[in-house]
Amino acid sequence: KQEVTQIPAALSVPEGENLVLNCSFTDSAIYNLQWFRQDPGKGLTSLLLIQSSQREQTSGRLNASLDKSSGRSTLYIAASQPGDSATYLCAPDSGGYQKVTFGTGTKLQVIP
Amino acid sequence: DTAVSQTPKYLVTQMGNDKSIKCEQNLGHDTMYWYKQDSKKFLKIMFSYNNKELIINETVPNRFSPKSPDKAHLNLHINSLELGDSAVYFCASSPGAPQADTQYFGPGTRLTVL
Numbered sequence: 001k002q003e004v005t006q007i008p009a010a011l012s013v014p015e016g017e018n019l020v021l022n023c024s025f026t027d028s029a030i031y032n033l034q035w036f037r038q039d040p041g042k043g044l045t046s047l048l049l050i051q052s053s054q055r056e057q058t059s060g061r062l063n064a065s066l067d068k069s070s071g072r073s074t075l076y077i078a079a080s081q082p083g084d085s086a087t088y089l090c091a092p093d094s095g096g097y098q099k100v101t102f103g104t105g106t107k108l109q110v111i112p
Numbered sequence: 113d114t115a116v117s118q119t120p121k122y123l124v125t126q127m128g129n130d131k132s133i134k135c136e137q138n139l140g141h142d143t144m145y146w147y148k149q150d151s152k153k154f155l156k157i158m159f160s161y162n163n164k165e166l167i168i169n170e171t172v173p174n175r176f177s178p179k180s181p182d183k184a185h186l187n188l189h190i191n192s193l194e195l196g197d198s199a200v201y202f203c204a205s206s207p208g209a210p211q212a213d214t215q216y217f218g219p220g221t222r223l224t225v226l
Contacts, residue, residue, distance in 0.1 A: 034214065044155075044202065044217035089155065100215070102147075102155035 002027045002094045004103035012109040013080055021075040021106045023090035028071045030092040035064050035075050038087045038105065047088075048075070080110045115139050116218040118203050124224045125193055132189045133221045135203030143167070144186035145215065146178060147202040155202070161186050190223075198225045 003026045013019055023033075032051050036044040048057045048064040050073070056065040063076040073090055087105040094101060116137045125131055137144060145168075146158040160168035164180040175191045190197060203218040 036217075044204075044215075046214045046216065049214050091155075100157055104154050 006103035137205040141205040
């Protein structure tokens with residue numbers, strides 16, 4: 001059974017800082033891993049999808065890396081902005097028809 | 113031009129009642145999902161449908177019954193609601209190719225059972 005842990009659970013940083021969110025998963029036999037953003041009271045927005053054969057993906061100020069063998073992924077946010085404040089979830093796909101397991105998330109607050 | 117929509121957004125009901133949550137996607141995707149997010153914000157997949165056929169059925173009480181009248185809709189019917197059913201339920205969809213696709217989520221339905 002896949003278990004996903006995200007550290008830290010909460011993070012508060014001043015605007016402009018670069019930061020790293022960590023995700024670890026117990027079953028390294030994954031097909032891909034997705035990072036989501038969740039805003040209070042809203043649905044999930046997909047940020048990045050990394051295939052198991054890839055090491056990283058970039059989108060704007062976001063960079064996600066994947067080390068499948070060690071069961072780890074990181075989400076790097078450059079030059080953080082108050083609009084980045086949200087909960088960030090990682091979700092590895094362990095197989096079947098998109099059998100996705102979510103971590104409990106990292107709640108990020110970027111202070112102006 | 114909402115991609116994945118859910119109705120209702122909020123649902124408050126008494127224990128023992130039967131209720132349904134509707135989900136529709138206009139993305140032309142083949143696969144749809146239901147997730148439950150509990151009070152600790154933990155998201156767990158409940159069901160997955162591909163082209164109207166059930167693919168994933170996690171350990172969910174059989175009081176929960178998904179219904180997919182067509183590929184663009186996946187409704188969730190819950191019988192005999194219990195207090196522990198209170199949660200936010202998210203619908204999602206993806207194009208359908210296994211292990212390769214981004215999932216798109218609806219805004220969620222907050223269910224409160226009194």
